[in-house]
Amino acid sequence: MRRPLVAGNWKMHGSRESVRELLQGLLDGVSEGPTEVAVCPTFVHLAQALEACDGSALAVGAQDCSHLQSGACTGDIAPAMLADLGCDWVILGHSERRAFHAESDELISSKLVAAVEAGLKPILCVGETREQREAGDAETVVAGQLRGALQGIEIPANLVVAYEPVWAIGTGLTATPEQAQAMHGFIRGELAAVGVADASQTRLLYGGSVKPGNAAELFAQPDIDGALVGGAALVAADFLAIVAAAA
Numbered sequence: 001m002r003r004p005l006v007a008g009n010w011k012m013h014g015s016r017e018s019v020r021e022l023l024q025g026l027l028d029g030v031s032e033g034p035t036e037v038a039v040c041p042t043f044v045h046l047a048q049a050l051e052a053c054d055g056s057a058l059a060v061g062a063q064d065c066s067h068l069q070s071g072a073c074t075g076d077i078a079p080a081m082l083a084d085l086g087c088d089w090v091i092l093g094h095s096e097r098r099a100f101h102a103e104s105d106e107l108i109s110s111k112l113v114a115a116v117e118a119g120l121k122p123i124l125c126v127g128e129t130r131e132q133r134e135a136g137d138a139e140t141v142v143a144g145q146l147r148g149a150l151q152g153i154e155i156p157a158n159l160v161v162a163y164e165p166v167w168a169i170g171t172g173l174t175a176t177p178e179q180a181q182a183m184h185g186f187i188r189g190e191l192a193a194v195g196v197a198d199a200s201q202t203r204l205l206y207g208g209s210v211k212p213g214n215a216a217e218l219f220a221q222p223d224i225d226g227a228l229v230g231g232a233a234l235v236a237a238d239f240l241a242i243v244a245a246a247a
């Protein structure tokens with residue numbers, strides 16, 4: 001049995017006041033239940049979120065980390081620092097990091113190794129662009145990202161993969177449940193091929209314009225185990241409705 005996971009990626013949003021309000025709204029509505037729930041605020045809001053969520057059913061994660069645990073890396077945050085602070089999760093390889101920071105599969109792979117070494121649970125993001133899908137290359141691209149990140153490393157048993165088609169992120173365009181399921185099924189097969197010991201137990205999240213109105217039909221698919229939510233994670237009622245749909 002794969003326990004559903006719904007994680008909110010807050011991206012570069014928030015102030016101390018809005019974070020306080022959002023967390024309050026979430027904590028009022030979230031309880032220990034069948035679905036695991038996490039929020040991933042910016043680095044500067046992590047300490048505030050960890051303090052607010054202490055002892056609650058809401059876990060906290062970061063949106064990225066360095067591939068090193070310390071050193072001359074101006075502006076970077078080590079996975080060991082995130083673990084020391086109390087973070088559980090870290091998102092790696094998000095398409096916005098790949099696009100704006102030119103993150104390669106090789107770098108993402110070394111971040112994954114460092115994150116696991118520090119004791120963080122990784123959410124590895126993969127997904128194709130619209131051009132790649134229209135060219136019929138979606139599976140090739142996703143398989144390449146999986147292999148690039150996972151081949152040759154010791155793959156952690158708690159690895160979570162998020163399929164986030166770039167064309168569905170922040171656009172209001174969602175992959176249809178059938179499109180998402182097809183790719184999730186493909187990913188599960190690829191994970192087995194790349195050396196995941198029991199890919200039938202790996203949780204696969206869908207991300208890309210997940211909203212209260214489309215969450216249930218996505219979660220009804222056999223290989224969709226939850227969601228990585230962007231915009232709708234910034235509205236407590238919407239995020240809680242998505243969490244409820246995953247139960």
Ligand SMILES: O=C(CO)COP(=O)(O)O
Pocket residue numbers: 009094164168169170171172207208209210228229230231232
């Ligand atoms: O990128 C995403 C989550 O990581 C998805 O963002 P949206 O839900 O805003 O499309």
